[in-house]
Amino acid sequence: MFVRYLLPLLCMISFPSPCFSGSPYQPEIGTASSNGTAGAANPTNVFDASALRTNPAGLARLQERESLFVGGQILSGVMRFDADIAIAGGDEGGNVAPLEFIPSIFYSRELGSRWHLGAGLAPAYGLSAEYGDSFVGRYQTVTTRLSGAGLYFSFGYELNEEWALGLSLAAIYTTLKLSRAVSNTPNNPYPATDGKVTFDDIDDWSPQAALGIVYTPKDSQWTLGLVYRSKTAVDLKGDLEAKNLPFSSGRAEVSFDMPEAYELGLAYQYTEKLKVFVQADYQLWSQFSDYTVNIGAGTDAYDRGWRDSYRVALGAQFELTPQQVIFVGTSYDMSPVTDKNRTFDAPTDDQLRLSASYHHRLDTLDFSLGLSLIQSASGKVDQTVEVTPGSGVFARTQGDFSTFNLIFVSASLEYHF
Secondary structure, eight states: OHHHHHHHHHHTOOOOOOSSSSSSBOSOOSSHHHHHTTTTTSTTOOSSTTHHHHOGGGGGGOSOSEEEEEEEEEEEEEEEEEEEEETTOOBOOSOOOOOEEEEEEEEEEEETTTEEEEEEEEEEEEEEEEOOTTBTTTTTOSEEEEEEEEEEEEEEEEOSSSEEEEEEEEEEEEEEEEEEEEESSTTSOOGGGEEEEEEEEEEEEEEEEEEEEEEOOTTOSEEEEEEEEOOEEEEEEEEEEEESSSSOOEEEEEEEEEOOEEEEEEEEEOSSSEEEEEEEEEEOTHHHHEEEEESSSOEEEEEOOOOOEEEEEEEEEEEEETTEEEEEEEEEEOOSSOTTTOBTTBOOOOEEEEEEEEEEOOSSEEEEEEEEEEEEOOOEEEEEEESSTTSOOEEEEEEEEEEEEEEEEEEEEEEEO
16 A cells, blocks of 8 residues: 555656756855856866865866865855646745755875875755745645765876876765655645655765866966766665655655766966966766656656756956955856756756855965855746646646845865965
């Protein structure tokens, strides 16, 4: 009874995409060069120890022999859904944007004249949205939270004056919490009579590798950066919680792939004080599109209809004084999901970023402050789901995310030994 009732319910839960990015991969981390340029400086990052995450080859070009970096980002904003059709009633959820703190820690050290190593903890991907138990789309999603944090070990090697190579090996810890309502009165669906089923923080560790190249032609102002990130297979396991429903809780397994990604960056030292960055990513989200669910009755495979996507970014670094640097940038993120396939647990759409940061150098301690403003297109949703599996009663919800504005505030400290 448990399996027959619950399996079709979980089959209707598609997998989430982040509410703060055009794709689940996070393009910026809490550093001045990354956050301030909207990620445009990532592939050519030779600025600080965060190169171990953005392009490990950049470690070999760091000026500091040893450094420790501690940073963090606060994510907030306004994200509202306006319903045009809501067959099952309920409310529009209010502001469902997350309030999150995202830390980063990086350490780098020179080993001899050509080798650098680095280790760190940084975000890899994530999402968060809380619609509420009485949301108009509650039979599809009430809560969605996907979080991926990486423990990184990286090496950079300076082959010669022009070429540097890098390798990063990461252990990614992924957690997923995802819930939706189930009507106990399908002929008269109403929030007060609903039950709820939840993937309760199911988790997994999985490996991911990155290869990096930094190339600076002799006597040139140009720097080229290339990064390849491998696919990582995520196999989440944990508790399946049922509340106010005629069956007990159980266990669940969910599997999907975080896809391969290719990153290309160019940096040009335009003047002694001004450096310009251009960056482009290509991410194979069609690999993420397929997923499997197992709740004790065998494994079932599904397709959420995602496509490959890209992002482009433009940034600049300006030296006010030898101690003070300003970064600015903008980026465009293509959504990996179209209007046809968008769901409430995947509300992402094309997004535009505007970013800036300030970095101040001291003798042994640097600090920075940054801000990113993110505006998304009004993602449309038009989904029809069964309010109770097997009841034959469906509810349609149609509308769009009329307001979708997010803010990243970042701060960091870097200590040079």
